[in-house]
Structures are given as structure tokens and as C-alpha cells.
Amino acid sequence: MEKKVQQKYLRKIFLGFINIHILRHANKKPFFGSWLMEHLEKHGYKVSPGMVYPMLHKMEEEGVLKTEKIKEDDGKIRIYYGITETGKKILEEAEKQVIELSKNLKK
Template identity: 45%
Template sequence: MIDREFFLGFVKIHILYHASKEPIFGVGIIEELSRHGYYLSPGTLYPTLHRLAEDGYLKQDSKLVARKVRKYYTITDSGLEVLKKARDKISELVDEVPDDCNSNPIHL
């Protein structure tokens, strides 16, 4: 069985990375994460985005798009710092995990 909380850590890193490249929004990041094999429901993604914003890793801005308010998220300086530290830890981990591990899609 897949431990949901374990994989949410990877999802958060993906979110921070994409928010460092351009403003992200809910549906767009759900689609992007699915390309990486993570299938998130809105009920999982939106609380994660809100928590990252509350913790100071993302900044939230609202814009009117097609008569609807869309929340966009961009990375903060704290988010960049965490992303850099995560990248270093991931590099270390990649060197330790054997190549013969299976890779299957993740549903959260």
C-alpha cells in the first residue's frame, strides 16, 4: 500500500519547483503532476497549496479569468531555500537507491 503522506512530500517539491518557474494554479498543476505520474484530486491539492502558502513557501495572488477568480501561486524566498535543500537531499538519495526499483503511477 502506498503511504499518502510519504508521496505528498514529493508532490510538494514538484509544486515548489513549478512555482519557481512560473505562477501556477490548481487545475494546471494537477495536469502537470499527472505527467509525472501523480494523480491528485482537488481535495488533496488545494489543501496542500494552502498549507504551503500558510507556511510561507508560496505566495498567493488572485486574478479574474473568464469572470472567475483564479488563485495563482508563486514561490517565495523561503520556498526557494527549501527547494534547494530538497534538491541536495534528493541527489544524495538517488545515489543510494538501486536502479532496479519499479516505477508505477501514484494515485493520492
């Protein structure tokens, strides 16, 4: 397989994992964009603002995330991303499938 095709395909798979990761965090506690970026980097994902922010916007448009503007103690207003009811249902289903997939990978 051509290298470019490989990278493109891996990126597609990787984006799906990041989507699940984002939903999991939104489900635990709303977060803001720069927190998420740092967090994903800690997990070893190479991400940039040009990738993360459009992704969050898209997830909001699709109705899996919702935003809330919160004023921090320092007076700065931050946009927090939380999960929607639809997002919760999707996360539940996606987690089932990831568990199923990992069982298969062990065989």
C-alpha cells in the same frame, strides 16, 4: 507489513515528492490550481481537488507559497501560486537531499 500501513507510509513519502514538485514549478513560473492538478496527473500521480487545494493552502500558510489574484483575458479571476524566499531556500536544500538520495539508490 499490513497493507494499510504500507499504503499510509507510501502516501507520506509520495506527499513529500509532490511538495518538491510543486515548489519546483512555483519557482519556475506561478501556476493556478487546476493547471497543477492536470500536470501532476500527466506525471502519473493520482490526485484529486480534495487533496491538491488543501495542500496548496497549507503551503501558503506555512509561508513557502504566496498567492496572487490575476484577471485572465476572459475576465475570470484566477489565483496563482508563486514561491516565497523561504520556499526557495527550502527547495534548494530539498533538491540537494534528493540528489544525494538518488546517488545512494544507484549503489
